[in-house]
Amino acid sequence: MTYIKGYSCTICGKFYETKAEMVLCPDCKDKGILEIEFDYEKIKTVFSKEVLKDNKDYSIWRYLPLLPVEEKYTKGSLRVGWTPLLESKNNELYQIKKLHFKDDGLNPTLSLKDRASVIACVKALENNNRTIACASTGNAASSLAGNAAKMGLKTVIFVPKRAPIGKLTQLLVFGANVIKVDGDYKKAFSLSKKAIEHFGWYNRNAAINPNLIEGKKTVALEIAEQLDFDVPDWVVVSVGDGCTIGGVYKGFYDLLQLNMIKKIPKILGVQALGCDPFYQAFINDKPLEETDEFTIADSIAVGIPRNPVKGLNAVKKSKGSYLVVSDEEIMKAMKLLAESEGIFAEPAASAAFAGFIKARSENLIKEEETVTVIITGNGLKDTKNALTILEEPVLLEDDLEELIRYFKKEKRG
Amino acid sequence: MTYIKGYSCTICGKFYETKAEMVLCPDCKDKGILEIEFDYEKIKTVFSKEVLKDNKDYSIWRYLPLLPVEEKYTKGSLRVGWTPLLESKNNELYQIKKLHFKDDGLNPTLSLKDRASVIACVKALENNNRTIACASTGNAASSLAGNAAKMGLKTVIFVPKRAPIGKLTQLLVFGANVIKVDGDYKKAFSLSKKAIEHFGWYNRNAAINPNLIEGKKTVALEIAEQLDFDVPDWVVVSVGDGCTIGGVYKGFYDLLQLNMIKKIPKILGVQALGCDPFYQAFINDKPLEETDEFTIADSIAVGIPRNPVKGLNAVKKSKGSYLVVSDEEIMKAMKLLAESEGIFAEPAASAAFAGFIKARSENLIKEEETVTVIITGNGLKDTKNALTILEEPVLLEDDLEELIRYFKKEKRG
Numbered sequence: 109m110t111y112i113k114g115y116s117c118t119i120c121g122k123f124y125e126t127k128a129e130m131v132l133c134p135d136c137k138d139k140g141i142l143e144i145e146f147d148y149e150k151i152k153t154v155f156s157k158e159v160l161k162d163n164k165d166y167s168i169w170r171y172l173p174l175l176p177v178e179e180k181y182t183k184g185s186l187r188v189g190w191t192p193l194l195e196s197k198n199n200e201l202y203q204i205k206k207l208h209f210k211d212d213g214l215n216p217t218l219s220l221k222d223r224a225s226v227i228a229c230v231k232a233l234e235n236n237n238r239t240i241a242c243a244s245t246g247n248a249a250s251s252l253a254g255n256a257a258k259m260g261l262k263t264v265i266f267v268p269k270r271a272p273i274g275k276l277t278q279l280l281v282f283g284a285n286v287i288k289v290d291g292d293y294k295k296a297f298s299l300s301k302k303a304i305e306h307f308g309w310y311n312r313n314a315a316i317n318p319n320l321i322e323g324k325k326t327v328a329l330e331i332a333e334q335l336d337f338d339v340p341d342w343v344v345v346s347v348g349d350g351c352t353i354g355g356v357y358k359g360f361y362d363l364l365q366l367n368m369i370k371k372i373p374k375i376l377g378v379q380a381l382g383c384d385p386f387y388q389a390f391i392n393d394k395p396l397e398e399t400d401e402f403t404i405a406d407s408i409a410v411g412i413p414r415n416p417v418k419g420l421n422a423v424k425k426s427k428g429s430y431l432v433v434s435d436e437e438i439m440k441a442m443k444l445l446a447e448s449e450g451i452f453a454e455p456a457a458s459a460a461f462a463g464f465i466k467a468r469s470e471n472l473i474k475e476e477e478t479v480t481v482i483i484t485g486n487g488l489k490d491t492k493n494a495l496t497i498l499e500e501p502v503l504l505e506d507d508l509e510e511l512i513r514y515f516k517k518e519k520r521g
Numbered sequence: 522m523t524y525i526k527g528y529s530c531t532i533c534g535k536f537y538e539t540k541a542e543m544v545l546c547p548d549c550k551d552k553g554i555l556e557i558e559f560d561y562e563k564i565k566t567v568f569s570k571e572v573l574k575d576n577k578d579y580s581i582w583r584y585l586p587l588l589p590v591e592e593k594y595t596k597g598s599l600r601v602g603w604t605p606l607l608e609s610k611n612n613e614l615y616q617i618k619k620l621h622f623k624d625d626g627l628n629p630t631l632s633l634k635d636r637a638s639v640i641a642c643v644k645a646l647e648n649n650n651r652t653i654a655c656a657s658t659g660n661a662a663s664s665l666a667g668n669a670a671k672m673g674l675k676t677v678i679f680v681p682k683r684a685p686i687g688k689l690t691q692l693l694v695f696g697a698n699v700i701k702v703d704g705d706y707k708k709a710f711s712l713s714k715k716a717i718e719h720f721g722w723y724n725r726n727a728a729i730n731p732n733l734i735e736g737k738k739t740v741a742l743e744i745a746e747q748l749d750f751d752v753p754d755w756v757v758v759s760v761g762d763g764c765t766i767g768g769v770y771k772g773f774y775d776l777l778q779l780n781m782i783k784k785i786p787k788i789l790g791v792q793a794l795g796c797d798p799f800y801q802a803f804i805n806d807k808p809l810e811e812t813d814e815f816t817i818a819d820s821i822a823v824g825i826p827r828n829p830v831k832g833l834n835a836v837k838k839s840k841g842s843y844l845v846v847s848d849e850e851i852m853k854a855m856k857l858l859a860e861s862e863g864i865f866a867e868p869a870a871s872a873a874f875a876g877f878i879k880a881r882s883e884n885l886i887k888e889e890e891t892v893t894v895i896i897t898g899n900g901l902k903d904t905k906n907a908l909t910i911l912e913e914p915v916l917l918e919d920d921l922e923e924l925i926r927y928f929k930k931e932k933r934g
């Protein structure tokens with residue numbers, strides 16, 4: 109059984125009391141993205157810190173009472189979640205009381221998206237649906253393809269014409285049925301929508317499907333549990349379409365309702381300077397407007413975010429903030445993160461760390477505060493950009509004297 | 522404290538009773554690779570299935586009494602180990618009683634090598650050594666660079682001239698000091714040896730350092746614990762220099778000495794047809810001879826394995842076997858593994874699965890037996906080879922009718 113009470117519309121606010129799966133608000137149609145509401149009083153009877161202590165399932169399924177899925181189909185999945193929470197030893201360098209990194213690049217397909225994809229797969233099985241579809245070229249698509257492969261489901265992925273083959277490798281190898289649409293992302297999305305309706309496939313277009321944010325929220329549940337429910341003052345995460353940051357808020361919100369934490373951390377949403385619709389909306393206090401998509405951080409290059417309400421609410425309700433970082437700051441942060449923390453993050457994930465550095469330099473985050481930075485994807489997802497900041501190694505003869513001279517020069521340099 | 526009793530030489534068999542770190546047998550010199558021997562009776566007083574049940578440290582450090590390191594320096598490491606053990610649901614397809622995959626591609630730098638590298642880093646810290654060096658272009662190097670970065674250690678990596686920049690990305694981003702040697706791997710190794718002696722750096726050249734196999738053995742400890750100590754009939758692993766397979770054997774050997782398992786699984790070592798010195802030595806029952814290195818599975822393309830004794834003993838003592846697979850079989854296995862199990866493995870790791878398939882077709886592994894295949898590295902380590910077996914997606918207009926026609930044709934095809 110699930111502990112869902114019903115669905116509320118993020119636009120009109122109407123509450124639908126039902127356990128039957130809903131996707132969009134019948135009144136608000138396409139814009140009427142729904143939020144799942146849980147029966148926290150009932151959840152309290154089966155879920156607590158003590159229950160977690162005895163739970164040996166170190167995956168997102170340890171939080172089953174807080175998820176919109178039945179246990180039955182969760183058994184055959186990839187092992188998603190319970191990624192490392194690593195404490196930095198470089199507090200002095202960053203001038204911060206305590207800093208942790210949540211390395212979600214170590215999920216099965218190397219991104220946080222697995223938390224949503226595995227939920228989509230379970231929902232598809234619950235609905236007796238053998239095919240899942242989405243429009244994406246990035247982590248959502250490869251994640252869906254990998255999780256679906258493990259669970260015996262077919263996937264159809266719609267990609268824009270320009271999608272480079274390199275980016276498609278991971279999803280093609282997982283056996284996804286990839287349809288390249290002669291046009292841009294909007295065209296790919298449009299055909300995916302028509303096809304999903306026509307064929308009755310399960311829909312993993314993230315923002316629209318309210319179940320997916322519930323999967324993503326497990327990253328917050330884990331951060332809390334891994335810190336023994338003493339949550340940090342700030343959680344920093346990069347923002348594209350607004351679903352991940354929405355999930356982060358929802359996870360902490362759940363725990364607060366259950367009296368398992370004392371506060372919701374302030375959430376810092378980080379966007380790329382070249383694609384910053386949330387930042388613009390936040391600082392100007394106006395609705396989201398479409399922006400360009402000029403950034404190397406392709407996983408957060410979303411000019412028309414499809415989850416504006418949840419993405420803005422996460423920051424507003426947590427009393428956090430939005431800020432922007434340049435591509436140069438992102439790449440510098442990527443290098444610093446790798447060489448000082450041993451975490452190789454993709455550009456979009458490095459943006460969160462760049463945001464933390466900026467927030468410290470502007471004293472938005474204070475020295476006496478504690479912080480967790482979420483790393484949303486692994487660096488091997490995109491080595492092309494990393495290469496641009498790396499120096500070619502020196503070439504030496506097989507000669508010890510030459511090597512000794514080289515190191516002497518290095519030291520002086 | 523550690524539970525080391527001493528070191529025995531894999532060549533002359535001499536036992537050195539000491540807790541002080543040793544690297545090579547003083548009598549046998551360069552060939553005298555040592556094996557660490559533990560005091561199992563003492564270990565039994567602190568380590569058992571019950572102790573493990575209460576241990577919440579889900580990393581290789583949960584096996585600390587079986588490792589050659591002190592606890593002190595293990596605290597600040599990356600979280601290595603406790604990778605997923607996934608049960609296949611495709612028993613019928615492979616005609617096998619039970620099949621598991623140990624996905625070691627989800628270690629922090631995406632390969633099993635992290636199990637050895639993190640031990641090397643701790644040993645360096647114990648020895649008050651701030652720099653670690655090795656000769657390698659592959660997973661050992663990037664793994665060392667990542668683990669050392671987290672622990673505040675410097676790394677010097679010697680690579681042959683031909684090492685492509687793509688392959689170096691991961692280690693360069695972790696801030697390794699990369700020295701390109703004007704020559705082949707042997708030249709790089711030779712300069713690394715001279716430099717390590719001259720500068721007094723810690724040596725992570727895998728075969729020579731007996732601590733590293735102790736790190737690698739944790740993969741076997743985890744397989745056993747994740748299966749509730751009911752170990753499989755077979756464990757399948759790909760073989761390059763012989764260290765990993767040596768570690769797999771050592772892990773099960775330890776558990777047998779501690780009466781925690783009832784048998785050591787038969788170990789199947791898989792080599793590439795174009796580079797098969799262990800296979801040749803095994804089937805012809807003669808000493809290892811140098812072979813060519815013609816295979817796409819670069820992580821196991823080792824023409825002169827540096828751990829011949831341990832690599833052969835693992836198979837002989839476990840009553841297992843060696844076999845070879847072609848590059849074509851490797852790539853087919855990679856695709857099958859990804860699309861039917863949701864695991865994207867690099868070619869060397871896919872070789873193990875190809876070996877399992879071959880062993881089933883030859884009935885070396887029987888239908889009524891149970892098997893665990895170790896996946897030693899993630900597919901994103903090498904997407905170039907994966908691309909060669911993937912088909913370019915079809916290009917369609919943003920038109921539902923065309924899509925419907927496409928799927929009809931696919932079904933007929």
